[in-house]
Every structure is written in C-alpha cells, then in structure tokens.
Amino acid sequence: xxxxxxxxxxxxxxxxxxxxxxxxxxxxxxxxxxxxxxxxxxxxxxxxxxxxxxxxxxxxxxxxxxxxxxxxxxxxxxxxxxxxxxxxxxxxxxxxxxxxxxxxxxxxxxxxxxxxxxxxxxxxxxxxxxxxxxxxxxxxxxxxxxxxxxxxxxxxxxxxxxxxxxxxxxxxxxxxxxxxxxxxxxxxxxxxxxxxxxxxxxxxxxxxxxxxxxxxxxxxxxxxxxxxxxxxxxxxxxxxxxxxxxxxxxxxxxxxxxxxxxxxxxxxxxxxxxxxxxxxxxxxxxxxxxxxxxxxxxxxxxxxxxxxxxxxxxxxxxxxxxxxxxxxxxxxxxxxxxxxxxxxxxxxxxxxxxxxxxxxxxxxxxxxxxxxxxxxxxxxxxxxxxxxxxxxxxxxxxxxxxxxxxxxxxxxxxxxxxxxxxxxxxxxxxxxxxxxxxxxxxxxxxxxxxxxxxxxxxxxxxxxxxxxxxxxxxxxxxxxxxxxxxxxxxxxxxxxxxxxxxxxxxxxxxxxxxxxxxxxxxxxxxxxxxxxxxxxxxxxxxxxxxxxxxxxxxxxxxxxxxxxxxxxxxxxxxxxxxxxxxxxxxxxxxxxxxxxxxxxxxxxxxxxxxxxxxxxxxxxxxxxxxxxxxxxxxxxxx
Amino acid sequence: xxxxxxxxxxxxxxxxxxxxxxxxxxxxxxxxxxxxxxxxxxxxxxxxxxxxxxxxxxxxxxxxxxxxxxxxxxxxxxxxxxxxxxxxxxxxxxxxxxxxxxxx
Amino acid sequence: xxxxxxxxxxxxxxxxxxxxxxxxxxxxxxxxxxxxxxxxxxxxxxxxxxxxxxxxxxxxxxxxxxxxxxxxxxxxxxxxxxxxxxxxxxxxxxxxxxxxxxxxxxxxxxxxxxxxxxxxxxxxxxxxxxxxxxxxxxxxxxxxxxxxxxxxxxxxxxxxxxxxxxxxxxxxxxxxxxxxxxxxxx
Numbered sequence: 001x002x003x004x005x006x007x008x009x010x011x012x013x014x015x016x017x018x019x020x021x022x023x024x025x026x027x028x029x030x031x032x033x034x035x036x037x038x039x040x041x042x043x044x045x046x047x048x049x050x051x052x053x054x055x056x057x058x059x060x061x062x063x064x065x066x067x068x069x070x071x072x073x074x075x076x077x078x079x080x081x082x083x084x085x086x087x088x089x090x091x092x093x094x095x096x097x098x099x100x101x102x103x104x105x106x107x108x109x110x111x112x113x114x115x116x117x118x119x120x121x122x123x124x125x126x127x128x129x130x131x132x133x134x135x136x137x138x139x140x141x142x143x144x145x146x147x148x149x150x151x152x153x154x155x156x157x158x159x160x161x162x163x164x165x166x167x168x169x170x171x172x173x174x175x176x177x178x179x180x181x182x183x184x185x186x187x188x189x190x191x192x193x194x195x196x197x198x199x200x201x202x203x204x205x206x207x208x209x210x211x212x213x214x215x216x217x218x219x220x221x222x223x224x225x226x227x228x229x230x231x232x233x234x235x236x237x238x239x240x241x242x243x244x245x246x247x248x249x250x251x252x253x254x255x256x257x258x259x260x261x262x263x264x265x266x267x268x269x270x271x272x273x274x275x276x277x278x279x280x281x282x283x284x285x286x287x288x289x290x291x292x293x294x295x296x297x298x299x300x301x302x303x304x305x306x307x308x309x310x311x312x313x314x315x316x317x318x319x320x321x322x323x324x325x326x327x328x329x330x331x332x333x334x335x336x337x338x339x340x341x342x343x344x345x346x347x348x349x350x351x352x353x354x355x356x357x358x359x360x361x362x363x364x365x366x367x368x369x370x371x372x373x374x375x376x377x378x379x380x381x382x383x384x385x386x387x388x389x390x391x392x393x394x395x396x397x398x399x400x401x402x403x404x405x406x407x408x409x410x411x412x413x414x415x416x417x418x419x420x421x422x423x424x425x426x427x428x429x430x431x432x433x434x435x436x437x438x439x440x441x442x443x444x445x446x447x448x449x450x451x452x453x454x455x456x457x458x459x460x461x462x463x464x465x466x467x468x469x470x471x472x473x474x475x476x477x478x479x480x481x482x483x484x485x486x487x488x489x490x491x492x493x494x495x496x497x498x499x500x501x502x503x504x505x506x507x508x509x510x511x512x513x514x515x516x517x518x519x520x521x522x523x524x525x526x527x528x529x530x531x532x533x534x535x536x537x538x539x540x541x542x543x544x545x546x547x548x549x550x551x552x553x554x555x556x557x558x559x560x561x562x563x564x565x566x567x568x569x570x571x572x573x574x575x576x577x578x579x580x581x582x583x584x585x586x587x588x589x590x591x592x593x594x595x596x597x598x599x600x601x602x603x604x605x606x607x608x609x610x611x612x613x614x615x616x617x618x619x620x621x622x623x624x625x626x627x628x629x630x631x632x633x634x635x636x637x638x
Numbered sequence: 639x640x641x642x643x644x645x646x647x648x649x650x651x652x653x654x655x656x657x658x659x660x661x662x663x664x665x666x667x668x669x670x671x672x673x674x675x676x677x678x679x680x681x682x683x684x685x686x687x688x689x690x691x692x693x694x695x696x697x698x699x700x701x702x703x704x705x706x707x708x709x710x711x712x713x714x715x716x717x718x719x720x721x722x723x724x725x726x727x728x729x730x731x732x733x734x735x736x737x738x739x740x741x742x
Numbered sequence: 743x744x745x746x747x748x749x750x751x752x753x754x755x756x757x758x759x760x761x762x763x764x765x766x767x768x769x770x771x772x773x774x775x776x777x778x779x780x781x782x783x784x785x786x787x788x789x790x791x792x793x794x795x796x797x798x799x800x801x802x803x804x805x806x807x808x809x810x811x812x813x814x815x816x817x818x819x820x821x822x823x824x825x826x827x828x829x830x831x832x833x834x835x836x837x838x839x840x841x842x843x844x845x846x847x848x849x850x851x852x853x854x855x856x857x858x859x860x861x862x863x864x865x866x867x868x869x870x871x872x873x874x875x876x877x878x879x880x881x882x883x884x885x886x887x888x889x890x891x892x893x894x895x896x897x898x899x900x901x902x903x904x905x906x907x908x909x910x911x912x913x914x915x916x917x918x919x920x921x922x923x924x925x926x927x928x
Binding site for chain 2: 743744746747750754757758761762764765766770773774777780781784787788791792793795796799800803804807808811812814815816818819820826827829830833834836837838840841842844845848849852853857858859881885886889890896898901905908909912913915916917919920922
Binding site: 614615 | 659662663664671734735737738739740741742
C-alpha cells in the first residue's frame with residue numbers, strides 16, 4: 001500500500017500561502033502576491049495530480065479499484081477511556097478525484113485572477129483568502145472522520161463569507177455575505193446534531209468505523225418519535241449538506257453570493273464548495289443506501305431543487321444570477337442521482353460540472369469586464385468582439401445541455417439512467433429539467449453573443465485570462481472520455497446500494513444508446529426554442545412572458561421565497577422570540593446583576609457608618625471586642 | 639484593716655475603673671476625657687497598693703509600681719494637655735465630635 | 743464593724759460618688775473639682791492603708807500637679823462657665839451598658855478567685871495591731887528610698903533612671919507640641 005504522506009503538503013502548502021500572504025501581503029509582497037499564491041497552488045495541484053496518478057495507476061494495474069486507504073492518523077483530542085478524536089486522511093476514489101478537481105479549478109482561478117483582479121487594492125488579501133479556501137476544501141475532501149469534515153466545513157464557510165464580502169464597502173456585498181453565512185450556519189446546526197447522534201450510536205467518528213458500526217445488525221434500534229435514530233442522524237446530516245449545496249429551501253444565499261468577485265464565484269459557488277453537500281452524502285453513501293426513507297428525502301429534495309432553479313433561471317436577467325440558478329439546478333441533479341442509488345453517476349457529474357461551470361463563470365467575468373455591467377440587456381452581438389470567449393462559452397453551453405460528445409452528455413445520461421431505474425416520476429422531472437437547462441443556457445448564449453448586430457474587431461484579453469479558459473474548455477469537451485466507473489471501482493461503494501446499482505456497467509453499453517435519445521432530443525428542442533426567441537432582438541420573448549402571465553411573474557420573483565423568509569424572520573422570530581428575549585436580557589439578566597450591585601452598595605453604605613472618624617466610637621468597639629473575647633475565652637473555651 | 643476583706647477594695651477599684659471607662663466613652667470634651675483617664679489610672683494604683691498590702695506585706699513592689707504609674711501619668715497628662723492646646727489652636731474647639739475627618 | 747471598716751466605706755463611697763459626678767457633670771470646672779475631690783479621697787484611702795508615702799505622692803503629684811494642670815488648660819481653651827454639650831444619646835446608653843457589663847463580669851471573676859497570701863505573712867493580717875513588717879517599717883520612706891536606688895536584685899535604679907529620661911522627653915515634647923511659631927517680621 002503506497003504511502004500518501006505527501007497529502008500533508010497538498011493541504012499544507014495553500015494554508016502556508018494564506019498565512020504568508022495574509023500577514024505580509026499588504027506590505028511586502030503587494031503585486032507579487034498573485035504570483036506567490038499561484039505558485040503555491042500550482043505545486044499543490046501538481047502533487048494532487050501525482051497522487052491521483054499513483055492511486056489510479058495502482059488500481060488499474062490491480063484490476064480492482066475502489067480501495068480506501070487511511071493514512072496520516074494523528075491523535076488529536078483524547079478524553080480518556082476510549083473516547084478520543086483523531087485526525088486522519090482518507091484516500092479513496094472520490095477523495096482523489098476531488099483533490100484533482102479542486103486543485104485544477106483553483107489553479108485556473110488563481111491564474112485567471114492574475115489578470116482579472118490586477119489593480120485591486122487588497123490584492124494580497126484576495127489571494128490569501130483564495131489560499132485559505134483551497135486549503136480548507138482540500139482538507140474537507142480528505143478528512144477521514146466526521147468531526148474533521150465538520151471543522152473544514154466551517155472553515156470553507158468562513159472563507160466563502162470572507163470572499164463574498166470582499167468588496168466590503170458595498171452594502172449589498174456585506175448583506176450577501178451575512179446571508180450566506182447565517183443560512184449555512186443554520187444548516188450546520190442540523191449537521192452538528194446529526195454528527196452527535198451518529199457518533200453517539202457508533203461510538204466512533206472515523207468514517208470506516210462509523211459505517212461499520214452503524215451497519216452492524218447488533219446495533220440497538222432506538223427510535224425517537226417513531227423514527228429510528230439512525231434515520232434522524234442521517235436526515236440531519238443531509239440538512240447540513242443541503243444548506244451548503246443550496247437545496248430548496250436553504251438555497252436563498254446562492255444567488256446573492258454572486259456579489260463576490262467573479263473568479264470567486266467560479267471557484268467556490270460553482271465548482272467546489274457548493275458540491276460539499278453532495279460529497280458529504282456520497283461519503284456516507286453506504287449508510288444512506290441502507291436507509292431508503294432518508295434517501296427518498298434526498299431524491300425529492302434534489303429533483304425539486306433542480307426543477308425550481310431551472311424555472312427561475314429562465315426569467316433572470318443578470319448573467320451571474322442565471323449561472324447561480326444553473327448551479328443550483330445541476331447540484332440538484334447530483335443530489336437526486338445519489339437518491340436514486342446512482343453513486344458513480346453523481347460523482348461523474350460532479351467532475352464534469354466543475355469544468356464547464358467554472359468555464360462559464362470565467363467567461364462571464366471576461367464579458368462583464370468588457371461590457372462593465374452584469375445585465376443581459378447591456379450585452380449582445382459580442383461574438384466578433386471576443387471570439388475566444390465566444391468559443392469557450394459555446395463549448396460550455398453544449399456541455400451543460402448534454403449534447404454529445406461533450407462531457408455533460410455522458411454524466412447526465414448516467415444520472416437519468418439511474419433515475420429511470422429508481423423512480424419513473426423523478427425520471428420525468430429530470431428529463432423536463434434537462435430540456436429547460438438547454439433552453440435557459442442558450443437563451444443566455446444568444447442574448448450575449450447574438451441578439452444584436454455583431455461589429456467591432458476582436459478585443460485581446462490577457463494571456464493569463466485566456467489560458468485557463470482554453471484549458472477548462474478542453475476539460476469540458478473531453479472529460480467525458482475518462483473511464484470513470486472503472487476508476488470508481490465496480491465493487492465497493494458504488495454497488496453498496498445493491499439493486500439498481502449493481503450490474504450497471506454492463507447495462508451502460510446497451511441501454512445507453514436507447515435511453516440517450518430522449519434527453520438529447522429534448523435539449524435540441526430547447527436550443528431551437530431559445531434560438532427562435534433570442535437569436536434576433538424582437539418582442540417575441542415579451543409576448544411569451546405576457547402569455548405566461550402569473551407563472552412568469554412568480555418565476556421572475558424567485559417564487560417569493562426570500563420574502564417569505566424575511567416575513568418569518570421579522571414578524572415571527574424578531575417579534576415573538578427576539579423582543580421577549582431582549583426584554584429578559586435587559587430586565588432580568590441585567591436586572592439581577594444590577595440588583596446584586598445595588599444590594600452590595602447598600603450594605604456597604606450601611607457598614608460605612610462604623611468608620612465614623614470619632615475616637616470614642618472606636619474605643620467603644622474596642623472595649624466591646626475585648627469584653628466579648630474575655631467572655632469567650634473564660635467561659636466557652638475552658 | 640483586717641475587717642475589710644481584699645475583695646471589697648478590689649470592687650471599689652473596679653467600680654472606679656468602669657466609671658472612668660464610661661466617662662472616656664461618653665464625654666465630648668477632650669479635657670474631660672483626660673480626667674476619666676486619670677480616674678482609670680488611679681483605680682489601677684489602688685489595686686496595686688491593695689495587693690501589696692494584703693498579699694505581699696513584706697515586699698515593696700506594689701509601691702514602686704504605683705510610684706512609677708503616678709510619674710508616668712503626670713508626664714502623659716502634660717503631653718495630652720499640650721496636644722489639646724495645639725488642637726484648640728487649629729480647630730478652635732475641643733469637642734471630640736467635630737474631629738472626625740478620618741471618617742469614610 | 744470597727745472604725746476602720748466604717749472609715750473605709752465612707753472613703754470609698756466618697757471616691758465613687760465624686761468620680762461619678764466628675765464624669766457626668768455639665769460644667770467643666772465643676773467636673774475638675776469633683777475630680778480633685780475624688781483624687782483626694784484616694785489619697786485618704788492610701789492613708790487608711792498605711793501607705794503614707796504613696797498618699798503624699800498622690801496629693802502632691804495628682805492633686806497638686808495634674809488637676810492644676812487640667813484647670814489651667816480649661817482656662818486656656820474655653821469658657822469655663824459655659825455648659826458642656828450633652829453626650830450623644832446612643833453612645834451613652836451603649837457605654838453605660840458596656841461599663842455595667844464589664845463591672846459585673848469582673849466582680850464575678852473576683853468572687854471566684856481565692857487570693858492567697860504569700861507564706862511570710864501570718865494567718866490574719868496583723869490581728870494585734872497591724873503588721874510589724876507592713877506598717878511603718880516596711881513601707882517607710884527610707885525603705886522605699888533604699889530599694890529605689892539599689893542596684894541589687896530587687897533594686898529599681900534602672901526604672902528610676904528611665905523614668906527620668908521619660909520625664910525629660912515629655913517636657914521637651916510638650917514644649918515642641920505647644921510652641922507657637924512666631925511669624926517672620928521681616
């Protein structure tokens with residue numbers, strides 16, 4: 001079993017970069033911060049690729065993939081008598097895949113930001129935060145136990161907060177950062193309770209031990225309100241994951257998070273952090289597969305979020321918002337894939353989604369810099385002005401719509417295949433959503449690059465911005481040819497669900513071609529519709545919107561979910577809970593302390609009189625004391 | 639002398655002591671306080687002399703104690719009067735109730 | 743009851759009554775005079791106890807010195823004809839209680855203790871006319887003087903010298919404390 005001690009460097013280097021840039025970046029490095037940050041992450045990514053090579057090469061040679069290796073164990077907190085918390089690193093197919101994805105996308109974002117964020121006042125701080133995020137995300141995917149995951153989970157949330165609120169002089173950015181943090185923190189409450197329940201039952205926190213203990217048939221079946229404790233734990237952990245992955249109804253923070261710089265959106269809110277929830281469920285997939293009820297929740301939450309987000313994305317006019325809802329929709333796909341026992345499919349979609357979503361966001365960044373606005377109405381006819389961006393954006397849109405032979409086609413088909421085997425209704429919804437996905441993505445594409453007459457000559461973008469775009473475009477195009485299911489392992493976790501999971505690899509060949517027709521056809525219909533409505537500027541979209549009437553209005557206002565939340569917060573929580581709590585704090589808690597102080601002061605004033613300054617009073621006390629002592633010693637102590 | 643037991647003399651001196659103590663605690667004038675102190679000292683003198691007379695008739699220690707106490711009492715009264723005069727000069731009053739600057 | 747006993751009781755009641763008057767009198771001059779009487783009574787008590795020297799010293803130093811000093815200071819510091827302010831009500835009650843309590847405690851203790859005479863004295867105190875040792879001869883001026891200035895084991899020459907230093911110090915102290923600093927006349 002090869003030694004994976006190099007992993008310490010993979011996580012440690014970006015962290016060291018964060019510390020160095022955070023402390024010294026403002027004064028000493030300044031303009032060099034970008035280069036330093038990029039260098040550090042590139043070394044880390046190089047090490048990740050090397051680790052992936054070693055791991056997968058070994059397993060391809062063996063013929064048997066899917067092995068889990070636990071390395072770098074360290075005793076962290078020991079509470080004595082068998083209760084201790086260890087830190088460890090787990091190396092298995094999904095964690096290695098994730099470090100490759102995170103490393104690559106982070107590196108691309110670092111390089112892109114060299115050009116995009118140049119001239120920013122807090123340049124060094126930006127790269128420091130990016131380094132922190134990278135280190136935290138890498139740590140999260142490599143964690144070997146549940147509590148360690150939680151620690152890195154919170155670190156990732158903190159980095160996200162720092163980066164969303166990067167432009168802290170903008171009130172909208174500050175509000176968005178707060179919202180993101182509060183909503184995810186609120187979900188993390190569920191996560192923490194879930195951790196406590198699961199670890200209490202299993203008496204351990206390490207993933208391998210946890211899963212083994214909880215699947216043990218000798219485990220006592222305790223129930224709470226009729227539902228087994230295991231289900232409660234898993235459901236609560238899913239709540240935490242849903243918060244981070246923006247599942248309905250905890251999705252409200254993701255669109256607002258677009259206030260951060262665009263490369264940040266590319267890295268965090270598209271490719272890496274938001275998939276942390278999916279990753280968590282995948283990590284515990286063996287347990288989820290053993291509990292069909294909770295898995296149903298995962299399934300329906302995922303598919304509903306996907307559909308809802310797709311509908312809303314059709315009406316939005318801010319380019320980044322469209323992409324945000326698109327992200328939410330795709331993550332919904334990953335979630336419901338897991339819910340349909342499609343472990344490999346979900347992870348595959350995670351892999352390909354990272355490429356094309358990051359690419360979409362980086363292209364959006366270039367467009368925004370060109371047009372100096374986020375709104376689609378300010379864009380149009382840009383295909384002559386930015387040909388490279390145009391090409392990359394088109395590749396990404398084709399990939400996300402699931403058009404062969406791009407990567408998105410393969411991963412989406414696997415998901416729909418899993419859904420077909422699990423639940424036909426969910427399959428139908430997934431199919432409809434993929435059509436909508438094609439429609440709104442190409443709506444965006446046509447509005448930005450066609451719509452108006454294309455004029456002007458090509459505008460050069462700096463090399464540091466174009467190279468990442470090209471690399472990501474290559475990934476989005478060709479990632480479909482990676483032999484994913486072989487690398488994930490035919491046995492092990494991928495088949496743990498039993499039933500539909502098993503024997504798929506064989507079915508992929510045959511049923512694939514049959515099942516693939518419907519989604520591709522629907523996607524082409526969506527593209528055609530988008531072209532019809534948006535290729536040339538016309539009033540057709542307005543007429544359609546008017547025809548749809550109420551539905552359009554509701555979708556445009558994001559189904560008023562934000563307003564509902566505000567209502568609940570202001571009217572119910574603030575008035576019913578906040579105000580009385582404040583009253584109790586002011587009057588009772590503070591009142592008790594004030595009372596204590598007042599009583600003390602009054603006693604002090606009363607005692608003060610003893611020091612009257614009059615000699616005869618003192619003499620009297622003196623004499624009384626002597627008399628008392630005399631009586632004491634003569635009569636009581638003899 | 640033989641008909642009066644020692645205890646009676648001691649009771650007299652004790653009474654005088656506590657009369658002096660009462661005066662010390664009650665009187666508002668510094669000079670009257672000094673007078674009470676003299677009463678206390680005298681009661682102690684009576685004690686010494688009585689003990690010497692009744693219990694140790696062939697020795698003279700009690701007498702010497704008494705002599706020294708009288709001498710020291712005289713010196714102390716002189717110094718006290720000097721202090722009282724100084725205080726009177728500064729405060730124009732020797733009412734001990736007014737000298738309470740060391741209070742809280 | 744022999745004449746000695748009667749004399750004693752009269753003397754002691756005189757002492758106590760004048761003492762009480764001295765501490766409770768309203769007028770300060772009268773208080774001084776009552777003190778004078780009380781001290782004289784104590785001198786008389788010493789005479790009754792056949793300690794003539796002590797009695798003489800009492801009269802000379804206490805009555806003739808200290809009370810005169812007190813009367814001088816009364817003249818120096820205030821109107822002697824004016825009434826003294828009344829004592830603070832609470833404190834006088836407490837002080838009275840304290841004094842009574844102390845007195846009762848001490849009397850109880852006295853009653854319980856049996857004073858034993860030293861072996862040299864005979865059983866009763868001079869049944870036949872006084873002590874041959876204690877009276878006249880024992881506490882005579884010459885005896886006192888010899889022992890006061892002797893350097894042998896029971897000699898008191900050291901305290902004698904020390905008290906003379908003390909008196910010197912007291913004299914100097916009084917002068918220093920009470921001296922009036924003349925203002926510069928330049």
